[in-house]
Amino acid sequence: MRTALCDRFGIDLPIVGFTPSEHVAAAISRAGGLGVLGCVRFNDAAELDKVLHWMDANTGGKPYGVDVVMPSTVPTEGSSVDLTKLIPDEHRAFVERTLAELGVPELPEGTDERAGVLGWLHSVARSHVEVALEHPIALIANALGSPPPDVIAQAHDHGVPVAALAGKAEHAVRHVDNGVDVVVAQGYEAGGHTGEIASMVLLPEIVDAVGERAPVLAAGGIGTGRQAAAALALGAEGVWTGSLWLATREYLETMPESEAMQRALVGATSADTVRTRIYTGKPARLLKTRWTEAWSSPEAPEPLPMPLQNLLVAPAHDRIHAAADPSVVSMPVGQIVGRLTEIRAVADVIEGLLADFESAVDRLDGVRGS
Amino acid sequence: MRTALCDRFGIDLPIVGFTPSEHVAAAISRAGGLGVLGCVRFNDAAELDKVLHWMDANTGGKPYGVDVVMPSTVPTEGSSVDLTKLIPDEHRAFVERTLAELGVPELPEGTDERAGVLGWLHSVARSHVEVALEHPIALIANALGSPPPDVIAQAHDHGVPVAALAGKAEHAVRHVDNGVDVVVAQGYEAGGHTGEIASMVLLPEIVDAVGERAPVLAAGGIGTGRQAAAALALGAEGVWTGSLWLATREYLETMPESEAMQRALVGATSADTVRTRIYTGKPARLLKTRWTEAWSSPEAPEPLPMPLQNLLVAPAHDRIHAAADPSVVSMPVGQIVGRLTEIRAVADVIEGLLADFESAVDRLDGVRGS
Numbered sequence: 001m002r003t004a005l006c007d008r009f010g011i012d013l014p015i016v017g018f019t020p021s022e023h024v025a026a027a028i029s030r031a032g033g034l035g036v037l038g039c040v041r042f043n044d045a046a047e048l049d050k051v052l053h054w055m056d057a058n059t060g061g062k063p064y065g066v067d068v069v070m071p072s073t074v075p076t077e078g079s080s081v082d083l084t085k086l087i088p089d090e091h092r093a094f095v096e097r098t099l100a101e102l103g104v105p106e107l108p109e110g111t112d113e114r115a116g117v118l119g120w121l122h123s124v125a126r127s128h129v130e131v132a133l134e135h136p137i138a139l140i141a142n143a144l145g146s147p148p149p150d151v152i153a154q155a156h157d158h159g160v161p162v163a164a165l166a167g168k169a170e171h172a173v174r175h176v177d178n179g180v181d182v183v184v185a186q187g188y189e190a191g192g193h194t195g196e197i198a199s200m201v202l203l204p205e206i207v208d209a210v211g212e213r214a215p216v217l218a219a220g221g222i223g224t225g226r227q228a229a230a231a232l233a234l235g236a237e238g239v240w241t242g243s244l245w246l247a248t249r250e251y252l253e254t255m256p257e258s259e260a261m262q263r264a265l266v267g268a269t270s271a272d273t274v275r276t277r278i279y280t281g282k283p284a285r286l287l288k289t290r291w292t293e294a295w296s297s298p299e300a301p302e303p304l305p306m307p308l309q310n311l312l313v314a315p316a317h318d319r320i321h322a323a324a325d326p327s328v329v330s331m332p333v334g335q336i337v338g339r340l341t342e343i344r345a346v347a348d349v350i351e352g353l354l355a356d357f358e359s360a361v362d363r364l365d366g367v368r369g370s
Numbered sequence: 371m372r373t374a375l376c377d378r379f380g381i382d383l384p385i386v387g388f389t390p391s392e393h394v395a396a397a398i399s400r401a402g403g404l405g406v407l408g409c410v411r412f413n414d415a416a417e418l419d420k421v422l423h424w425m426d427a428n429t430g431g432k433p434y435g436v437d438v439v440m441p442s443t444v445p446t447e448g449s450s451v452d453l454t455k456l457i458p459d460e461h462r463a464f465v466e467r468t469l470a471e472l473g474v475p476e477l478p479e480g481t482d483e484r485a486g487v488l489g490w491l492h493s494v495a496r497s498h499v500e501v502a503l504e505h506p507i508a509l510i511a512n513a514l515g516s517p518p519p520d521v522i523a524q525a526h527d528h529g530v531p532v533a534a535l536a537g538k539a540e541h542a543v544r545h546v547d548n549g550v551d552v553v554v555a556q557g558y559e560a561g562g563h564t565g566e567i568a569s570m571v572l573l574p575e576i577v578d579a580v581g582e583r584a585p586v587l588a589a590g591g592i593g594t595g596r597q598a599a600a601a602l603a604l605g606a607e608g609v610w611t612g613s614l615w616l617a618t619r620e621y622l623e624t625m626p627e628s629e630a631m632q633r634a635l636v637g638a639t640s641a642d643t644v645r646t647r648i649y650t651g652k653p654a655r656l657l658k659t660r661w662t663e664a665w666s667s668p669e670a671p672e673p674l675p676m677p678l679q680n681l682l683v684a685p686a687h688d689r690i691h692a693a694a695d696p697s698v699v700s701m702p703v704g705q706i707v708g709r710l711t712e713i714r715a716v717a718d719v720i721e722g723l724l725a726d727f728e729s730a731v732d733r734l735d736g737v738r739g740s
Contacts, residue, residue: 031684198590201559232733234596368728
């Protein structure tokens with residue numbers, strides 16, 4: 001399994017793995033793929049810096065990338081204190097009432113409360129970029145399309161290519177016009193922010209629209225080698241995977257408190273996700289749990305726009321996380337969750353994917369046959 | 371491009387083409403695929419019988435199938451006169467008002483009004499099966515899952531295999547348990563009735579669930595050879611295509627008044643569809659037009675359950691059809707509509723698909739490379 005992407009990034013396998021866990025990202029890179037560390041969890045750039053130093057020491061010299069969340073235009077900005085004034089009381093009350101109904105306790109007295117997830121703020125995402133560029137990163141990906149032009153220029157000045165997610169062919173064209181180097185075609189079935197066009201249709205459209213100018217990675221629905229083979233048959237130069245890595249042993253090394261979440265993922269089918277605005281204010285696919293169901297009840301308020309919705313729910317997420325109840329989880333995941341049936345090591349996941357890829361290509365060769 | 375499906379059905383290509391047009395169905399069969407004629411448009415079984423006689427004379431001795439719409443449990447039944455009493459005045463008034471607002475004129479004086487589309491009724495669908503079994507059909511497909519057990523038995527008594535659509539793996543298992551011979555895995559991106567799981571995820575799940583017991587056809591998002599290659603890599607034994615055939619010359623031979631609809635399809639992108647209950651009462655993907663938009667306005671009533679919704683809108687569809695305005699069309703179509711950029715002959719569509727399939731397999735062979 002080798003494409004031009006491998007030469008471009010100096011990797012053995014055209015498998016890009018997005019994850020908020022540095023242990024997972026490093027393991028993906030060590031196994032021959034490109035681990036991409038999600039930065040949104042770092043409120044503090046110094047904290048990210050420390051983790052990237054760890055990455056530098058633990059990827060065995062293999063390339064890795066980072067993923068930031070940065071709208072191309074600067075949204076409502078300010079400190080979390082300013083912004084929280086914009087959150088209506090009705091929304092706060094709904095969250096409190098819902099957590100009580102779901103049996104999610106308050107955080108223990110004295111817990112250090114996080115001030116929301118500031119990674120969603122433009123200024124914080126910019127500080128992530130600044131810090132990341134001091135490390136030997138191979139890619140900056142932006143989960144919200146093209147970053148602002150000066151950020152793209154800054155990355156290019158450091159010789160670092162930029163990737164951007166696209167849910168429509170016209171967005172992909174705009175990204176490449178803006179100087180983006182790699183397009184991630186994010187199909188409807190993907191976890192996190194996603195559009196309405198499914199991978200089977202979206203991917204070849206984006207390849208036809210920009211494939212001559214930029215490599216296209218397939219995101220959404222990729223969890224097995226068969227799906228990777230399908231993506232490459234559709235013209236992708238590689239695959240962008242995310243959900244797959246949530247059910248790994250290495251994930252627990254970074255976030256040991258995630259066992260309940262992993263139990264929930266392993267128990268879910270492909271029908272157990274929902275595309276909703278409750279996580280960030282923009283449509284994102286999440287695991288369907290009692291928490292997401294509460295938000296789809298008729299009494300639930302409309303989600304707030306980005307970045308307010310995340311500021312609203314971030315403290316609730318902390319409580320949900322601490323409660324460790326698999327029936328009340330708030331986690332972005334794609335429809336591929338139905339394939340997550342056990343917790344495995346990253347290297348085993350990749351080995352299985354490669355074997356399945358070979359079978360799929362063999363099958364297709366047989367089909368061409370006569 | 372050859373799979374076990376070819377031997378099973380005595381066809382050259384594992385391409386099944388669903389269409390309400392006998393001219394298209396016959397052309398697909400003549401070109402080496404399996405044309406499947408949609409029967410729902412026939413209110414009168416004698417009319418279907420006549421068209422099947424035409425098929426027998428025009429497929430050049432090649433196999434063809436039929437598609438009926440039959441819930442496995444008998445729904446509200448009765449003549450159209452009985453059922454129409456169950457349609458609320460509010461719904462009728464909304465339809466009348468909307469047609470006026472969209473500038474859709476009344477049918478000309480003296481036009482023979484159809485009594486709704488009775489093909490959705492159980493008794494009518496049964497009459498379709500009766501008539502079809504008097505012809506040398508190679509397949510009966512049911513667009514609503516397993517047909518009732520006695521209908522499956524009746525088909526098998528005539529040596530005719532039965533296919534059923536499935537949008538979840540558990541439905542596919544139930545179909546095969548019920549005696550269904552071929553499963554059509556219908557992804558979210560498909561036109562017409564569809565579930566929420568996209569083809570990239572759904573198809574291999576269904577193959578893993580029933581692939582040892584029944585061949586699986588990939589439906590949803592299949593319009594090019596690349597997509598056919600992806601589907602076969604994912605384990606399908608063939609592809610089930612529908613939207614593709616709406617933009618063919620042969621379609622106009624059956625329904626010459628469909629030029630406005632074809633213009634609308636050719637002008638649409640993959641983002642121009644909507645999944646809604648307004649066509650039949652169950653979620654179905656339609657071309658997004660001023661008609662579907664009107665139904666998503668806050669003043670629009672909730673769609674009625676099947677079969678009432680179709681009885682409500684069928685006379686409106688007749689008026690819309692006669693008005694021939696590409697901006698007001700009511701037509702089931704999948705996200706693949708973005709690939710329909712010109713009106714072609716069926717044989718040319720198939721030729722293009724095969725060439726694209728070969729390129730995709732070549733590309734994948736190159737990827738395996740080192």
